[in-house]
Amino acid sequence: MxxxxxxxxxxxxxxxxxxxxxxxxxxxxxxxxxxxxxxxxxxxxxxxxxxxxxxxxxxxxxxxxxxxxxQPLSAYEFRNAAGELLMGFKPGQRLAPTGWPxxxxxxxxxxxxxxxxxxxxxxxxxxxxxxxxxxxxxxxxxxxxxxxxxxxxxxxxxxxxxxxxxxxxxxxxxxxxxxDDLGFDEPWLVIDTTLKNGRERLSTVGLQHCDPARPVTSMPMAPGRHRWEFMLLPGETPESVMSDEKIAGFLAPYAEAAELEIERRAVYRFHxxxxxxxxxxxxxxxxxxxxxxxxxxxxxxxxxxxxxxxxxxxxxxxxxxxxxxxxxxxxxxxxxxxxxxxxxxxxxxxxVVCTRDPEEARARDEGMLAQPEAQRQNEMMTLEGLKSGTMPGGGGIFPDPGHGADRGAGQGHSRLDDAAGCAAILVVAEACEASRAFAAAGGFVCGVEALPDAGGHLAGLMGGAPAVLVRPDRYVFGTGETGALVAAWEAYLASGKAAAPAAAA
Ligand SMILES: Cc1cc2nc3c(=O)[nH]c(=O)nc-3n(C[C@H](O)[C@H](O)[C@H](O)COP(=O)(O)OP(=O)(O)OC[C@H]3O[C@@H](n4cnc5c(N)ncnc54)[C@H](O)[C@@H]3O)c2cc1C
Known part of the structure; x- marks a missing residue:
């Protein structure tokens, strides 16, 4: 062979x-x-x-x-059978510090x-x-x-x-x-549709309709597409919910059949x-x-x-x-x-979504609606960073501060990510022997003055420290004195263990 x-x-x-x-x-x-x-x-x-x-x-x-x-989501909402807001999340409308929506x-x-x-x-x-x-x-x-x-x-x-x-x-x-089974196993029918007549969207809100009679998800996708998901009830099989007639019945409360082309119907078990x-x-x-x-x-x-x-x-x-x-x-x-x-x-x-017992759903609604509506509305969650593999204080997602001169015509600056590629990054106030050694070993070194940092995120992160070292996966390894950072990085590469567990981002 x-x-x-x-x-x-x-x-x-x-x-x-x-x-x-x-x-x-x-x-x-x-x-x-x-x-x-x-x-x-x-x-x-x-x-x-x-x-x-x-x-x-x-x-x-x-x-x-x-x-x-x-397209961006304007909101992600969980509503009960009566349409009342149980909890909602609003993504930031501007770009994130990474430079992406x-x-x-x-x-x-x-x-x-x-x-x-x-x-x-x-x-x-x-x-x-x-x-x-x-x-x-x-x-x-x-x-x-x-x-x-x-x-x-x-x-x-x-x-x-x-x-x-x-x-x-x-x-x-x-x-x-x-x-390791974390204890979730629910069958859902997923129906993907394309919108007819050049229509780009039915809604910009992602909705979890937490109706114990039939939990339903309604989700805008790329422009011109919309997804619905319907939880299967006890006794229903994939075959029993897939017919045109059944699907038309599922979609009827949410959209005009004439507006949609069904692209896919499939039952998934969510694990x-x-x-x-x-x-x-x-x-x-x-x-x-x-x-x-x-x-x-x-x-x-x-x-x-x-x-x-x-x-x-x-x-x-x-x-x-x-x-x-x-x-x-x-x-x-x-x-x-x-x-x-x-x-x-x-x-x-x-x-929260898959509650099927009407009594449990009533108690869930009562508990969640007891909070004033303003407290049920949240900022879209920002996820924690790394909890190990960085120096203390590191672990957050590194912002992209931009790089080089303004490209003009409202184009802003190039991304630092483009300049650095897949390398580890060392941003320094001043070049020194340690930064030169870092570059010689394949790292990307740049002076802080070359970074426009229009949003001030880098300045906030460095807080006056002489350097920040960023892992190739763009988590902050640490901020501090350049020589100490580079030495800690080398020790981590050799052992897979960073100096001490870092706090959450
Ligand atoms: C309904 C639904 C909604 C979802 N929504 C989201 C969402 O909004 N956001 C999100 O981040 N994630 C979402 N996910 C999850 C996401 O789709 C998956 O996590 C992702 O597609 C997994 O990518 P993967 O490359 O690991 O695996 P896959 O995409 O499954 O790719 C595995 C590949 O391996 C190939 N393969 C398998 N065996 C072999 C073999 N023996 N030899 C050679 N090739 C092989 C397969 O052909 C396949 O191409 C959703 C999932 C579902 C089902």
């Missing part, structure tokens, strides 16, 4: 595998990425991206296409096509469509995988295999890694599952292969992209001899608490 060799074998080219492949390619790692399907999955699953994810997707070449075909309602296939196009243009990365992983074995050098494609079966030897192969991950199953191990020697899991959450926070894909951003530079650093293998062990401890926190919130929201 033909045997080939690569540094990293990625299994699955969904949004997470494709993002990871581009990152690794940009960092000079050789990658073979296999995908059992021959084309991009043509229908959307995810509908919402947050600003941090847009920024990370920008680094993988996916955000511009999304930005051209998305707080919420983007988008079209997933548009993102995936953009990522695939970037992948095709990324040196060192080979994408093989129509190739399925059949199995793999470990050896002293990593793994040897058996891959079946149109031309037959080949063996691929790799230092690392990353399972980005979705909820039913074969990579996870072969490694014998179990799933809350977390893999017990995210790394086992040369085997690594990311995205839905590592965790699945109910969609009430719109964070499943966002979390997978954060996984790719976390593990990519660690793999590159280890493969280039810049970091010890222990750095890879920091992946799960850094990412898992974040995913669990979001999953717990999504489950909590899911429980």
């Amino acid at each position: 033909k045997r080939e060799k690569t540094e990293v074998l990625i299994v699955g080219l969904g949004p997470v595998g494709a993002t990871l492949a581009v990152y690794l390619g940009r960092m000079g790692v050789s990658v073979i990425a296999i995908e059992r399907d021959t084309g991009v999955y043509p229908l959307p699953r995810a509908a919402h991206l947050d600003h941090e994810t847009m920024r990370l997707l920008h680094l993988a070449g996916g955000a511009e296409a999304v930005g051209c075909a998305s 707080y919420s983007s309602m988008f079209h997933q296939p548009t993102l995936e096509h953009a990522l695939r196009a970037r992948l095709a243009a990324t040196e060192g990365v080979e994408a093989r469509l129509g190739h399925a992983l059949k199995g793999y074995e470990r050896n002293a050098d990593g793994i040897v995988a058996t891959v079946e494609g149109p031309e037959g079966t080949v063996e691929i030897a790799a230092r690392f295999i990353v399972g980005c192969d979705g909820g039913n991950s074969v990579v996870r199953r072969i490694a014998g890694i179990g799933l 809350a599952l977390v893999a017990e191990k995210w790394r086992d020697g040369p085997v690594i899991l990311a995205g839905d292969a590592a965790h699945q959450m109910p969609p009430f926070m719109g964070q499943g894909l966002c979390s997978g992209v954060r996984d790719a951003a976390n593990i990519s530079w660690k793999l590159a650093a280890v493969l280039r001899g810049r970091a010890g293998d222990a750095l890879l062990d920091s992946y799960q401890p850094e990412r898992e608490p974040h995913v669990r926190m979001i999953t717990d919130m999504a489950v909590m929201m899911g429980k």
Whole structure:
């Protein structure tokens, strides 16, 4: 059998595998990425991206296409059967400090096509469509995988295999890694529609209709699209709710049938599952292969992209001899608490929505409506940062302060992200020996005076400190004296442990 060799074998080219492949390619790692399907999955699953994810997707070449075909949410509301507001969230209407909208309602296939196009243009990365992983074995050098494609079966030897192969991950199953079930398992009918007659939207509000008779979600997606989700009731099966007649009945209270074209009808079970191990020697899991959450926070894909951003530079650093293998062990401890926190919130929201018992629903309404309406309205949640892997005080999401001269014509400044690429960033008040050593080791160094910082977010973060060091995944590693920061960074690369646990962002 033909045997080939690569540094990293990625299994699955969904949004997470494709993002990871581009990152690794940009960092000079050789990658073979296999995908059992021959084309991009043509229908959307995810509908919402947050600003941090847009920024990370920008680094993988996916955000511009999304930005051209998305719209912001004006509000996300949970209302009871009578239409009263139980709780609501309002995303900021200006751009987030990352330079991206707080919420983007988008079209997933548009993102995936953009990522695939970037992948095709990324040196060192080979994408093989129509190739399925059949199995793999470990050896002293990593793994040897058996891959079946149109031309037959080949063996691929790799230092690392990353399972980005979705909820039913074969990579996870072969490694014998179990799933921790966080106790949510509800079947929902998802109906995606396109709007007729050039109409762009039915509403800009994402709505959870918490009616115990039938919980329903109504969600604007990319312009020209709208999604509804209907919880299945006891005794209903997927087959029993899929007919045209049934679906027309479901949609009747919400929209005129003549205004819509049904693009997809599918029953999903919304789960809350977390893999017990995210790394086992040369085997690594990311995205839905590592965790699945109910969609009430719109964070499943966002979390997978954060996984790719976390593990990519660690793999590159280890493969280039810049970091010890222990750095890879920091992946799960850094990412898992974040995913669990979001999953717990999504489950909590899911429980509010999925209450079917009328008495429980009445008590829920009474409790929530007891608060004055103003207190039921919240700012859109900003997620916590990292709780480990940074110096004390670090861990927040680094703002993009812009870079270089004004581009004129109302275009503002370039992004610092574009200048720095996928490297770690050191912003300094003054160059010194430590900053030069950081640059020589592949880091991106820039003087604070080169950063326009129009929003003042960088100044607020630095608070007069001589330097800030930013991880390649754009979390702040720390602020302080340049030499001490660079030394702490080197120690972290070697050991996978940062000086002390950082406070939440
Ligand atoms: C109804 C619904 C709504 C959602 N809404 C949101 C939202 O608003 N925001 C959000 O962030 N997330 C949302 N999500 C979650 C989001 O869709 C997923 O988290 C995301 O698509 C997972 O991406 P992934 O790349 O990890 O996996 P997938 O997209 O599942 O990709 C896995 C890939 O691996 C391939 N593969 C599998 N096995 C093999 C094999 N043996 N060999 C080769 N290839 C293989 C598959 O063909 C597939 O292409 C939603 C999900 C659902 C179901």
